[in-house]
Amino acid sequence: MHFSERIKAMQTSPIRRLVPFADEAKKKGRKVYHLNIGQPDIKTPDEYFEAVRNFKVDTVAYATSQGNNDLRDAISAYYKSWDIPYERDDIYITNGGSEALSFAVMTICDPGDELLVPEPFYANYNAFAQMALARVVPIPTRAEEGFHLPPAGVIEKLITPKTRAIWISNPGNPTGAVYTPAELEMLVSIAKKHDLYLIADEVYREFTYDGEKFTSLGHMKDALDRVIMVDSVSKRFSACGARIGCIAIRNKEFMGQVLKLCQGRLCVSTLEQVGAVGLYRTSKKYLEEVNSEYQSRRDTLYKGLKGIDGVICEQPKGAFYMMVKAPVDDAEKFITWMLQNYEVGGETMMAAPGSGFYSTPNKGKDEMRLAYVLKNEDLVKAVSILKGAIAAYPGRIEAIKA
Amino acid sequence: MHFSERIKAMQTSPIRRLVPFADEAKKKGRKVYHLNIGQPDIKTPDEYFEAVRNFKVDTVAYATSQGNNDLRDAISAYYKSWDIPYERDDIYITNGGSEALSFAVMTICDPGDELLVPEPFYANYNAFAQMALARVVPIPTRAEEGFHLPPAGVIEKLITPKTRAIWISNPGNPTGAVYTPAELEMLVSIAKKHDLYLIADEVYREFTYDGEKFTSLGHMKDALDRVIMVDSVSKRFSACGARIGCIAIRNKEFMGQVLKLCQGRLCVSTLEQVGAVGLYRTSKKYLEEVNSEYQSRRDTLYKGLKGIDGVICEQPKGAFYMMVKAPVDDAEKFITWMLQNYEVGGETMMAAPGSGFYSTPNKGKDEMRLAYVLKNEDLVKAVSILKGAIAAYPGRIEAIKA
Numbered sequence: 001m002h003f004s005e006r007i008k009a010m011q012t013s014p015i016r017r018l019v020p021f022a023d024e025a026k027k028k029g030r031k032v033y034h035l036n037i038g039q040p041d042i043k044t045p046d047e048y049f050e051a052v053r054n055f056k057v058d059t060v061a062y063a064t065s066q067g068n069n070d071l072r073d074a075i076s077a078y079y080k081s082w083d084i085p086y087e088r089d090d091i092y093i094t095n096g097g098s099e100a101l102s103f104a105v106m107t108i109c110d111p112g113d114e115l116l117v118p119e120p121f122y123a124n125y126n127a128f129a130q131m132a133l134a135r136v137v138p139i140p141t142r143a144e145e146g147f148h149l150p151p152a153g154v155i156e157k158l159i160t161p162k163t164r165a166i167w168i169s170n171p172g173n174p175t176g177a178v179y180t181p182a183e184l185e186m187l188v189s190i191a192k193k194h195d196l197y198l199i200a201d202e203v204y205r206e207f208t209y210d211g212e213k214f215t216s217l218g219h220m221k222d223a224l225d226r227v228i229m230v231d232s233v234s235k236r237f238s239a240c241g242a243r244i245g246c247i248a249i250r251n252k253e254f255m256g257q258v259l260k261l262c263q264g265r266l267c268v269s270t271l272e273q274v275g276a277v278g279l280y281r282t283s284k285k286y287l288e289e290v291n292s293e294y295q296s297r298r299d300t301l302y303k304g305l306k307g308i309d310g311v312i313c314e315q316p317k318g319a320f321y322m323m324v325k326a327p328v329d330d331a332e333k334f335i336t337w338m339l340q341n342y343e344v345g346g347e348t349m350m351a352a353p354g355s356g357f358y359s360t361p362n363k364g365k366d367e368m369r370l371a372y373v374l375k376n377e378d379l380v381k382a383v384s385i386l387k388g389a390i391a392a393y394p395g396r397i398e399a400i401k402a
Numbered sequence: 403m404h405f406s407e408r409i410k411a412m413q414t415s416p417i418r419r420l421v422p423f424a425d426e427a428k429k430k431g432r433k434v435y436h437l438n439i440g441q442p443d444i445k446t447p448d449e450y451f452e453a454v455r456n457f458k459v460d461t462v463a464y465a466t467s468q469g470n471n472d473l474r475d476a477i478s479a480y481y482k483s484w485d486i487p488y489e490r491d492d493i494y495i496t497n498g499g500s501e502a503l504s505f506a507v508m509t510i511c512d513p514g515d516e517l518l519v520p521e522p523f524y525a526n527y528n529a530f531a532q533m534a535l536a537r538v539v540p541i542p543t544r545a546e547e548g549f550h551l552p553p554a555g556v557i558e559k560l561i562t563p564k565t566r567a568i569w570i571s572n573p574g575n576p577t578g579a580v581y582t583p584a585e586l587e588m589l590v591s592i593a594k595k596h597d598l599y600l601i602a603d604e605v606y607r608e609f610t611y612d613g614e615k616f617t618s619l620g621h622m623k624d625a626l627d628r629v630i631m632v633d634s635v636s637k638r639f640s641a642c643g644a645r646i647g648c649i650a651i652r653n654k655e656f657m658g659q660v661l662k663l664c665q666g667r668l669c670v671s672t673l674e675q676v677g678a679v680g681l682y683r684t685s686k687k688y689l690e691e692v693n694s695e696y697q698s699r700r701d702t703l704y705k706g707l708k709g710i711d712g713v714i715c716e717q718p719k720g721a722f723y724m725m726v727k728a729p730v731d732d733a734e735k736f737i738t739w740m741l742q743n744y745e746v747g748g749e750t751m752m753a754a755p756g757s758g759f760y761s762t763p764n765k766g767k768d769e770m771r772l773a774y775v776l777k778n779e780d781l782v783k784a785v786s787i788l789k790g791a792i793a794a795y796p797g798r799i800e801a802i803k804a
Contacts, residue, residue, distance in 0.1 A: 004510055
């Protein structure tokens with residue numbers, strides 16, 4: 001049977017494709033510490049469950065395609081608390097940040113169009129681009145520079161007549177980088193000069209550490225007609241399974257166009273929107289506590305990794321990921337091997353292979369993304385397993401050299 | 403700012419685009435009978451609310467991209483009760499039938515590829531095709547023949563090297579047609595001869611009337627590797643807002659490909675999947691009662707329409723829609739006029755303009771789709787309003803002729 005070129009070119013998720021090996025390990029009775037996926041173990045706020053429990057209707061009817069007004073109003077108020085001036089009509093509710101990203105690309109890109117994305121980047125950006133037959137063009141960044149952006153000249157050299165947007169994740173998945181106001185202003189200036197959109201994936205907005213103040217592309221007041229804001233409750237409120245996100249922009253024409261996509265899929269879950277209104281009622285205290293918890297986890301993971309010979313990583317300032325260089329021939333092979341063969345007291349761990357976060361061929365082969373989404377004591381165990389596994393792995397660089 | 407050719411070519415939903423006029427009418431204090439949208443007023447089964455109320459977890463985590471196994475098993479058991487042999491692994495959970503359709507097109511179509519669809523067809527089929535830059539090629543059907551399929555020769559003449567699938571809604575939205583076993587066998591034989599997929603949108607499977615026995619493309623045992631089944635809880639359990647559907651096929655390679663799209667959007671709402679397991683526990687009695695209710699509504703609507711001069715329609719055998727020819731210059735103008743200007747005792751009604759269900763230019767301009775999703779007494783009122791509106795409409799054919 002025939003398959004589209006589009007689908008054949010798509011990759012299975014590097015974050016999820018090794019899951020069958022984890023499942024095998026679990027079948028053998030092993031516990032697997034999941035540092036491969038951004039699935040926090042933090043409690044979802046009670047407000048979600050309370051809202052859901054109180055949901056009483058006769059018929060679970062369609063919501064409007066734009067999303068429920070009370071949720072859009074709650075999100076508008078949330079943005080205003082961040083000094084980001086989105087009104088209800090600037091916001092549509094989506095099936096997670098994922099759908100928002102996919103809609104953004106569909107709305108602005110035709111086949112062959114290009115999207116500039118700092119590399120390494122969240123693997124599914126490739127999937128969203130590929131669905132529209134657009135192409136991610138990587139902006140190179142370096143671990144040694146904390147994955148910050150290169151100078152404007154380097155970025156501008158990548159721009160062609162087919163470039164449609166600069167697309168950032170800030171704070172960054174998988175790098176943990178938090179862009180400075182100067183970096184964002186540089187992007188705005190490039191976007192204006194070349195008439196590009198700026199796609200701002202800010203689902204980790206609350207997660208910056210060491211007192212780092214977060215600046216949003218939504219603060220760039222003179223560029224809001226070209227900033228496509230993408231957001232989600234998934235990480236903020238530890239509610240990944242709720243699949244509630246949004247797309248926002250102060251640009252009526254854009255909202256008119258993207259509405260067609262919203263109407264195509266009719267609406268987002270009515271009940272989850274009710275739950276999400278609850279989430280946005282969550283106290284600031286919850287978010288502050290979660291922030292401290294992640295900062296402490298970051299410190300734990302970083303300290304643990306520093307104790308492994310040959311592992312190279314920088315301490316990130318935000319989100320809850322680290323890109324880590326490991327002394328192995330191939331991180332995907334190593335992780336697979338670890339799931340199949342390595343255990344300490346019946347426990348093993350899982351990371352996401354780094355190459356999936358690069359579109360440049362052969363890059364990231366010896367890297368892994370680690371998500372510090374587990375509590376400190378679990379992270380300590382996971383890093384200790386990782387250390388042992390690297391030492392025992394037949395494909396470790398030292399072993400190959402020897 | 404730049405917009406993609408793709409998005410510019412997409413239409414706003416004919417079912418939803420007149421909603422602002424309905425909202426205006428409501429602001430004036432008018433009650434609007436919504437026959438424009440397939441949003442039933444039937445009660446969602448208690449099993450949904452019970453399942454949702456009992457949902458107790460600490461963290462609302464991602465589900466697997468394929469969908470929860472207990473829901474996939476429940477759907478597999480449901481299919482088996484219909485003698486359709488789908489196992490868990492043949493089924494992925496989707497965000498409603500809409501996402502399943504969109505995934506089907508993305509998986510099999512590259513730009514310029516063609517999908518044969520009996521016309522008139524559900525308007526969003528155009529949207530799903532357009533997202534993949536594929537094209538709906540209409541198979542003409544006629545109201546006078548109850549919208550049944552033309553002979554094989556007519557369909558085969560439409561096939562080109564770019565044809566990828568024949569795509570049916572059965573029972574039919576918007577026609578209410580229920581295809582005979584002979585028609586389905588004809589489609590299977592064409593699909594095999596030309597190596598095409600068959601996309602089977604069977605979300606109205608339970609809704610056939612007058613003792614009409616439903617035959618599924620899932621019954622075509624020798625073609626199950628090319629039948630892409632699309633399903634949803636929306637209509638079956640009157641749970642449109644739950645956004646739970648599925649895509650199913652007995653073809654491992656296809657499932658491997660479409661999984662990439664599932665992974666791209668991570669997963670479907672965890673809580674709604676829990677609710678849907680509840681829905682599939684609903685007794686057969688519920689479905690039988692709902693079936694009788696719709697049959698009675700169909701009779702009410704049909705009888706009412708027969709009493710309007712110049713209105714032409716056939717009594718459909720399934721789903722809950724009728725395509726109706728009205729004696730007006732332009733059904734979209736007429737519906738807009740009705741929402742703006744016509745009321746009886748503070749009440750008015752809304753239909754969906756027919757042209758949105760055709761891709762052939764100028765077809766369906768004097769047609770409307772009516773959904774008999776309201777209780778009989780409301781349908782009686784809605785038809786009476788429609789009758790009065792047609793008589794009063796300045797653009798009615800008689801008035802133009804006179």
